[in-house]
Amino acid sequence: MSKTGKTMAEKILTERCGRDVEPGDIVVSPVDIVFAHDGTMPLAIQQMESELGTRRVFDPSKVISICDHASPSPSEQVSNVHIFMRKFAQDNGMQFYENGDGICHQLIAEKFASPWKVIVGADSHSCTHGALGAFATGMGSTDVGAIMAYGKTWFRVPESFRFDITGKLPTHVTSKDVFLYIVGEITADGATYMSMELVGDTVRDMSVESRLTMCNMAIEAGGKLGMCEADGKVKEFLRQNGREGEFKPLFPDNDATYANELAVDASALEPMIAAPHRVDNVKPVSEFPGIELDQVCIGSCTNGRIEDLRIAAKVLKGKKAAKNTRLVIYPASRSVLLQAIREGLIETLVAAGASIGPPGCGFCIGRTIALGDGEKVLSTQNRNFKGRMGNNKSEIYLSGVETAAVSAIKGKITDPREAL
Amino acid sequence: MKSLRGSVLRIFPPDTNTDEVISGKYKYDELDLRKLAVHAFESIDPTFYSDARKAEKPILVAARNFGCGSSREQAPQVIKACDVQCIIADSFARIFYRNGFNIGLPLIECKGIADGAAQGDMLEVDFNKGIVRNITRNSTLKFKPIPQFMQELLEAGGLMPYLKRKGGYK
Ligand code: SF4
Numbered sequence: 001m002s003k004t005g006k007t008m009a010e011k012i013l014t015e016r017c018g019r020d021v022e023p024g025d026i027v028v029s030p031v032d033i034v035f036a037h038d039g040t041m042p043l044a045i046q047q048m049e050s051e052l053g054t055r056r057v058f059d060p061s062k063v064i065s066i067c068d069h070a071s072p073s074p075s076e077q078v079s080n081v082h083i084f085m086r087k088f089a090q091d092n093g094m095q096f097y098e099n100g101d102g103i104c105h106q107l108i109a110e111k112f113a114s115p116w117k118v119i120v121g122a123d124s125h126s127c128t129h130g131a132l133g134a135f136a137t138g139m140g141s142t143d144v145g146a147i148m149a150y151g152k153t154w155f156r157v158p159e160s161f162r163f164d165i166t167g168k169l170p171t172h173v174t175s176k177d178v179f180l181y182i183v184g185e186i187t188a189d190g191a192t193y194m195s196m197e198l199v200g201d202t203v204r205d206m207s208v209e210s211r212l213t214m215c216n217m218a219i220e221a222g223g224k225l226g227m228c229e230a231d232g233k234v235k236e237f238l239r240q241n242g243r244e245g246e247f248k249p250l251f252p253d254n255d256a257t258y259a260n261e262l263a264v265d266a267s268a269l270e271p272m273i274a275a276p277h278r279v280d281n282v283k284p285v286s287e288f289p290g291i292e293l294d295q296v297c298i299g300s301c302t303n304g305r306i307e308d309l310r311i312a313a314k315v316l317k318g319k320k321a322a323k324n325t326r327l328v329i330y331p332a333s334r335s336v337l338l339q340a341i342r343e344g345l346i347e348t349l350v351a352a353g354a355s356i357g358p359p360g361c362g363f364c365i366g367r368t369i370a371l372g373d374g375e376k377v378l379s380t381q382n383r384n385f386k387g388r389m390g391n392n393k394s395e396i397y398l399s400g401v402e403t404a405a406v407s408a409i410k411g412k413i414t415d416p417r418e419a420l
Numbered sequence: 421m422k423s424l425r426g427s428v429l430r431i432f433p434p435d436t437n438t439d440e441v442i443s444g445k446y447k448y449d450e451l452d453l454r455k456l457a458v459h460a461f462e463s464i465d466p467t468f469y470s471d472a473r474k475a476e477k478p479i480l481v482a483a484r485n486f487g488c489g490s491s492r493e494q495a496p497q498v499i500k501a502c503d504v505q506c507i508i509a510d511s512f513a514r515i516f517y518r519n520g521f522n523i524g525l526p527l528i529e530c531k532g533i534a535d536g537a538a539q540g541d542m543l544e545v546d547f548n549k550g551i552v553r554n555i556t557r558n559s560t561l562k563f564k565p566i567p568q569f570m571q572e573l574l575e576a577g578g579l580m581p582y583l584k585r586k587g588g589y590k
Contacts, residue, residue, distance in 0.1 A: 024567075026568075028589045028590070040491070043493070047580065051584070052580060123491065124515060139491065139518060140491050140492070140515060140518065140519045141491075141493055142522045142578075142579055142580065143518065145580075146579055146580065149588075150583065150588045150589055154569060154589065156567070188435060188488060189484060189485035189488065189511065192512075192513060192514060193514050222488070222513060222514065224514050385489065387439070
């Protein structure tokens, strides 16, 4: 007997597969957008060529290739990988984003993601696009190679985990803090295989950018998807990006079945920190007083959007980063950087002592800039695994943008509620 | 695939991540999987490779969330290249789970397996019935049978051979 009520994930797969699906079912679904970057695209191309004997993608308008992980290229090997990717994109007449255009997830959110689409990226943080109501998830290069050739893939329909987030966020507490709190509560595998459906009035009040921050981190709790409702805010986001026509509302049914549920009282939350070396090692910032920082990083696919740069500039206006603390800021995309220039944010940030990097992953995986032995860093990215930023003798703390900016000024981890 | 039999080579703790399976530093340098396999688990278990070479039909057992972390496919690939028959874990991280079937390595989620087996135990897996029989201890554990489609992937030897045979997704 098929049940009636469906979660957002179940609704999308039901529509795209043309039959009633239930958690645990294995289905074959068309894929609307497939993408890979300079860390994963080369192997995906190789898989297509060597295993399937083809270099032709199924539909060049639906396959996207991005140079962001090691960008601008730090070495001749990487430059050659980029040449290989460029050639493949040219041969297929497909879309290619260059060094400096931005991080794959930011570009996909700006230009391609919309409600009810099925999106697969060869990157674990592809769950980001659930913030726009898409069924979006990460896979390995073999899967992505097969999708590039056939335009379809198989899915196990996920169970859903409902997060009812209610109440007004206190000042200085952001969506990043909400999600860090959730990972701390349910741990790194608390939502394995599941669609994390983030609903409630707190989410409804959030900007789409703030929602992207939360969905981006679903994988850090093991989630297959992070999903938010496609409401008027999503419509407005699409309109601003010239894609209003792609809007179609998406909400879960009232009688949908969830494998698990968690109620979060947002009004009681504090700014959070994830301490080395686990994302679920989360405590309020007040429990980390005085930890001195060699570097503070603002950016990444988690927190490198215009709203993040506005927060950073507001905190840093007329101030300076501490003498012994390097402040590094990478806007998430070219359009974010352009907008930040127009608004005068870049001037404020540079005056405050920040080095501004070219749009891309930058510090997040240490391919183009790395930490030194024993250094401590506070970053707005999503992962703090040992060695993540290019040195396994360094320590990575994670936070939201406001905590990071305040801590840069003080040169140590600082509670924004005390400093601002 | 109906059943398989083998002995437990190792039991891994919860949250064993893909970096521990195969360090990221090797993945761009060595494309030959048999050679890459020499480095499997080397940071946490230096004798893994040599023990796997000596073992007959090795099976790996793990606690929950085996294979968490990055999406790197080399992780299940090096394990397969060590001639491991299958991995039975309390649970797997999602992308690792998918990658395993795509390369033709059976992964079985069986709650209680990590506590219910010891190194060297002889296990028999019945895929149709969804049973792991511990022959050494004369005990059994149940698991939810692997869906038909994923069994077909395994029988074909992985996703690419499957797609080649069928001419795409049907
Ligand atoms: S910014 Fe970091 S987490 Fe995001 S895609 Fe780039 S490397 Fe991955």
